Amino acid sequence: xxxxxxxxxxxxxxxxxxxxxxxxxxxxxxxxxxxxxxxxxxxxxxxxxxxxxxxxxxxxxxxxxxxxxxxxxxxxxxxxxxxxxxxxxxxxxxxxxxxxxxxxxxxxxxxxxxxxxxxxxxxxxxxxxxxxxxxxxxxxxxxxxxxxxxxxxxxxxxxxxxxxxxxxxxxxxxxxxxxxxxxxxxxxxxxxxxxxxxxxxxx
Amino acid sequence: xxxxxxxxxxxxxxxxxxxxxxxxxxxxxxxxxxxxxxxxxxxxxxxxxxxxxxxxxxxxxxxxxxxxxxxxxxxxxxxxxxxxxxxxxxxxxxxxxxxxxxxxxxxxxxxxxxxxxxxxxxxxxxxxxxxxxxxxxxxxxxxxxxxxxxxxxxxxxxxxxxxxxxxxxxxxxxxxxxxxxxxxxxxxxxxxxxxxxxxxxxxxxxxxxxxxxxxxxxxxxxxxxxxxxxxxxxxxxxxxxxxxxxxxxxxxxxxxxxxxxxxxxxxxxxxxxxxxxxxxxxxxxxxxxxxxxxxxxxxxxxxxxxxxxxxxxxxxxxxxxxxxxxxxxxxxxxxxxxxxxxxxxxxxxxxxxxxxxxxxxxxxxxxxxxxxxxxxxxxxx
Amino acid sequence: xxxxxxxxxxxxxxxxxxxxxxxxxxxxxxxxxxxxxxxxxxxxxxxxxxxxxxxxxxxxxxxxxxxxxxxxxxxxxxxxxxxxxxxxxxxxxxxxxxxxxxxxxxxxxxxxxxxxxxxxxxxxxxxxxxxxxxxxxxxxxxxxxxxxxxxxxxxxxx
Numbered sequence: 255x256x257x258x259x260x261x262x263x264x265x266x267x268x269x270x271x272x273x274x275x276x277x278x279x280x281x282x283x284x285x286x287x288x289x290x291x292x293x294x295x296x297x298x299x300x301x302x303x304x305x306x307x308x309x310x311x312x313x314x315x316x317x318x319x320x321x322x323x324x325x326x327x328x329x330x331x332x333x334x335x336x337x338x339x340x341x342x343x344x345x346x347x348x349x350x351x352x353x354x355x356x357x358x359x360x361x362x363x364x365x366x367x368x369x370x371x372x373x374x375x376x377x378x379x380x381x382x383x384x385x386x387x388x389x390x391x392x393x394x395x396x397x398x399x400x401x402x403x404x405x406x407x408x409x410x411x412x413x414x415x416x417x418x419x420x421x422x423x424x425x426x427x428x429x430x431x432x433x434x435x436x437x438x439x440x441x442x443x444x445x446x447x448x449x450x451x452x453x454x455x456x457x
Numbered sequence: 458x459x460x461x462x463x464x465x466x467x468x469x470x471x472x473x474x475x476x477x478x479x480x481x482x483x484x485x486x487x488x489x490x491x492x493x494x495x496x497x498x499x500x501x502x503x504x505x506x507x508x509x510x511x512x513x514x515x516x517x518x519x520x521x522x523x524x525x526x527x528x529x530x531x532x533x534x535x536x537x538x539x540x541x542x543x544x545x546x547x548x549x550x551x552x553x554x555x556x557x558x559x560x561x562x563x564x565x566x567x568x569x570x571x572x573x574x575x576x577x578x579x580x581x582x583x584x585x586x587x588x589x590x591x592x593x594x595x596x597x598x599x600x601x602x603x604x605x606x607x608x609x610x611x612x613x614x615x616x617x618x619x620x621x622x623x624x625x626x627x628x629x630x631x632x633x634x635x636x637x638x639x640x641x642x643x644x645x646x647x648x649x650x651x652x653x654x655x656x657x658x659x660x661x662x663x664x665x666x667x668x669x670x671x672x673x674x675x676x677x678x679x680x681x682x683x684x685x686x687x688x689x690x691x692x693x694x695x696x697x698x699x700x701x702x703x704x705x706x707x708x709x710x711x712x713x714x715x716x717x718x719x720x721x722x723x724x725x726x727x728x729x730x731x732x733x734x735x736x737x738x739x740x741x742x743x744x745x746x747x748x749x750x751x752x753x754x755x756x757x758x759x760x761x762x763x764x765x766x767x768x769x770x771x772x773x774x775x776x777x778x779x780x781x782x783x784x785x786x787x788x789x790x791x792x793x794x795x796x797x798x799x800x801x802x803x804x805x806x807x808x809x810x811x812x813x814x815x816x817x818x819x820x821x822x823x824x825x826x827x828x829x830x831x832x833x834x835x836x837x838x
Numbered sequence: 839x840x841x842x843x844x845x846x847x848x849x850x851x852x853x854x855x856x857x858x859x860x861x862x863x864x865x866x867x868x869x870x871x872x873x874x875x876x877x878x879x880x881x882x883x884x885x886x887x888x889x890x891x892x893x894x895x896x897x898x899x900x901x902x903x904x905x906x907x908x909x910x911x912x913x914x915x916x917x918x919x920x921x922x923x924x925x926x927x928x929x930x931x932x933x934x935x936x937x938x939x940x941x942x943x944x945x946x947x948x949x950x951x952x953x954x955x956x957x958x959x960x961x962x963x964x965x966x967x968x969x970x971x972x973x974x975x976x977x978x979x980x981x982x983x984x985x986x987x988x989x990x991x992x993x994x995x996x
Contacts, residue, residue, distance in 0.1 A: 333468070334470060335467075335468040335475075336473065336474055336475070337475055337497065338475070338497055338519070338522065338833075338834055339518075339519055339522035339603060339604065339834065341474070342522055342523060342566070342603060343602070343603065345569075345570075345585070346585055346588075346589065348585075349569075349581070349582060349584075349585025349586060349588075349589065350582045350583075350585055350586040350589075351585070351586065351589050363468075363469070363470045365468075375475075375497070376497065376499055378495075378496060378497060378498055378499065379969065380495055380496050380498065380968070380969045381467060381475060381496040381497075384467055384468070384496075388468060408986060410504075410515060410516060410519065411499045411500070411501075411504065411519075412985070412986050413504060413507070413983045413984065413985055413986065414499050414500035414501075414503065414504055414983065415500055415503065415974070415976050415981070415983065416498050416499060416500050416968065416976075417499055417500070419986035419989065420989075420991075422991045422992055423989040423990070423991060423992065424992065425992055426992045426993050426994040427992075428994070434519075434604060435522075435603060435604065437602065494966055494967060495965070495966055495967035495968060495969070498967040498968065500976060500983075502952075502977060503976050503977055503981070503983060504983065507983055538863065665890050665891050665913070666890075666939065666940050666941060667940050667941040668891060668892055668893065668939070668941030668942075669941075679913075681913065686916050687864070687916070687917075687918075770862070772862065772864075772865065772918075774893075774918065781893065783893050783894055783909060785896070785907075785909075787898060795898075796898050796899075796977075798894070798896040798898075798907075800893055800894035800896075800909070804944060804945075805941055805944070805945075808941065808943060808944035809940075809941065837967055838967075
């Protein structure tokens, strides 16, 4: 019970400094147009600030967000790890019959390359802090799927002394898949539902 | 000399589960290893003490998730001895058939994962394809792909559905041909031999000292198989050979598992022949009260309630796909087992990791650990 | 092998270190021995009686005392044998078997942390399944399970 994700340092995204526009520093080539110099000194910094704020506030949502969402939801890279029984069905979904890779889902072994963590099995207190570490290592934006009853609420092992009753006590979960274990179809359905969530995402 | 400890796990493609192999290396040389288990410790033995006898079967499927049937079989054999129940003969044959299908399923899963580890990608797809056929058979009579809850103390839950035997024979014929394909993919490949031959060698004496069982022991030249030496269920009425090899390395373990699958098909065919001509009950007619009420299925005959049940100790030992699994169940006359203890074969096989990993290279660890066939669920329980 | 012959052989080898032999179906029985003489019993059973394979070590909590139970297999006799010892007192302990059977190492670590039986002279008595520093012995009868307490659910901070 030592793992407490709230105390863990969360990665702080640094406030991006707006790069200086090249014309701002350029001295006016023609000295007699003083009005231009005045505009350069007063207007351009103000415009720069306003434009940067607009891009930061509005533009990121309205312009780039749909593009990121489109790209992200069509190439979800789940973390390649197996906790328990559901990991076998997770592997079966990548086999010949279900072929999850046709949805762009490719498991990667390094959390740095992943944007989706599928918690496929029972989470114990012993592995809890490693799970949180892996989650923190994944770059934003990231999603978590709780696959199976154990990851959702402890399942048949919820009364055990060593089991976390649901992975949502450790990391925020976006989607729950029921089943013990869920069939590969259910897992694929969960991934498609997550794609829908990403499509509708507004932040 | 620059020695250091590195962690392979708990999240590592080599581990196939949730455990941590701490390796002390000098360059590429493995100097020492220390497996760290317990990341999947779910307290199955403790939860069992709070459950009715038949409810423990639910946990057995999750205990070893690639060999659920075998673990159900292990538990019900011990519980039957503790509760003094005799299963009908047809149930025993169904159990044996399920066990052997489970062995094929487990070994094919191992084949898919292990050969992928050493760099051949096709076997994963082949293996998962054929495993799904076996799971389809399980699904047709248990209703589930992996967690069956099929066996009961005193028999099995339901009889085989009509048409099952024909389907099972078709799958057997298909699998026998595929095993040839598997061998062609691996044994004709230079990559396979260069990555597997002469690695992870264990001799027979070291295996016995460290309690190693199953395909790892038989690959070292010891012909020990509990199905032959201490036959349970219907194995004394079936013909098969014990697969074995002499070299004790990774390739030998591969050969033993492949031969075991062929022998499994042989056993399945014999039990299918028997099952075809011997209809009958699949659940014992007299069961103690705690097994039936209050969880008796509605409309099922044969639950005669027996009271004042005697105490007992049940012990069972079966040849699981990974090796010898043992269990004892202590019945102190209550509705719940007083104590349940399981012995996992992988537990002992992994505990000897220092014996077969030290002295090899870091790149040899995935093939060697792959050939051990680690199932973390049953190690940690 | 006849039962009398077997019990006679056991008595000849173990002497008064053996307390009783309880017959048990399809095995060679359950031998109770004095825990003080554990190491000699292990060596005798391994070297003279030929039980060279240790299958498992387990413990049972009988509330007033704890029982440690060794399951052995002999390739020569093709049979299982149980060795058991009753350990009384607040700090139950017994000599380690890992000097005789190296495979006992992990089984004893597990029994130590789950049932609370200490194994003297064990080479590496650390936690195996539970986290380091886990203070309870879950397989004792006094340790009760309960439904999980309500914990705060983490949500994404939008």
